[in-house]
Amino acid sequence: MKTQNKYLELGVINTLRVDRHTEPGIYLMAEDGNDVLLPNAYVKDEMVEDSLVDVFLYTDSDDRLIATTLKPKAMLDEFALLEVVDVAPFGAFMDWGLLKDLLVPNMLQKQPFKVGEKRFVKVIYDEKTHRLVGSEKLGDFFERRVKGLKPNQEVNILIISKTPLGYKCIVEQKYEGLIYHNEIFENINLGEEKKAYIKTIRKDGNIDLSLRKAGSKGSKDSSNKVLELLKQNSGIMPYNYKSDATLIKDVFGLSKKEFKRSLTALVDAGEIEVKDSGIYLKDR
Secondary structure (H helix, E strand, O other): OOOOOOOOOOOOEEEEEEEEEOOOEEEEEOOOOOEEEEEHHHOOOOOOOOOEEEEEEEEOOOOOEEEEOOOOOOOOOOEEEEEEEEEEOOEEEEEOOOOOOEEEEHHHOOOOOOOOOEEEEEEEEEOOOOEEEEEOOHHHOOOOOOOOOOOOOEEEEEEEEEOOOEEEEEEOOOEEEEEEHHHOOOOOOOOOEEEEEEEEEOOOOOEEEEOOOOOOOOHHHHHHHHHHHHHHOOOEEOOOOOOOHHHHHHHHOOOHHHHHHHHHHHHHOOOEEEEOOEEEEOOO
16 A cells, blocks of 8 residues: 655655646645656556556656656665766766766766767765756765675666676665676676675775575586576587686586586487587487
C-alpha cells in the first residue's frame, strides 16, 4: 500500500497526493502541505483528485521544483554511465533520461568532457545552487570504513573504469573495488552491473574482488560454455590442450587451467574429441 510523502524530496521518487487540476497540469501535495506541478505531458486519466502518484522531483530550467513520471538513469547519490550531449563554458550536459539534461560543472570533471563521450558520474545535491548536478570525482564519495562486509561475501558491483591493474568497481553503491586483470576470464563492460565476491578488504577501505566465489571451480559452467561455442561454430574449433592461454581467454573467457579441465570433462562424457587440429563434436 502506498504511503504519501511527509514532505517533498528532491532527487528521489516521491509518493504524492493529487490535489488539484490546472491548465498547465496537476498539483501534487505532500503531507506537510507543500505542492509541486506535474506537467500535462505526464498526466494520465487515472490521476484523479486524492489519488496517490509516484513521481521523481528535480528542478526545471528556471530552477523551480518540478515532477515527472519518468525515472532518470540515476537518482540522488546514485552512479551511472551517461552520455555527454552538450558542452558549455561552465560545464557539460549529460543525458540522464529526463527532459532537462544533467549538468556536470567543470570543477567536478576530471578531464574536459566531449560531446558523444560516456562518463561515469554520481548525482549529487549542489548546496550553492540547490540543484542536482553530476560529479565525475567519484573518489570523493566512497566510504573508507567498510561495514557489514566480509571475505567471500557476494556483493553487487558496477564496473566504472579500466586501469593497468584491472577494472575499478563500485561495491554496493558505497565502496571502491578492483578486479585484477589476471582473474578475469569473461567479457565485462563499463557500466555493467554484476555479482562478485570479496577477496580482501584492505586497510585503506578498498576492496579486492573476484567474479567467482573462493573454492568454486565452476567446471560445469565452463564445460557448457565450451560446448555451446563449439555448437555455434559448426562443431569444429581450432583449439586444444596446447593452445595459447591469452587466445583461450579471448575466445572462451576461461583460464588455461579451466579450459583444459573442461576439455577433459567433455571428452570423458563422450561429447567431444580433441585432436592436434582442434576440438570436434562427437559423431562428425
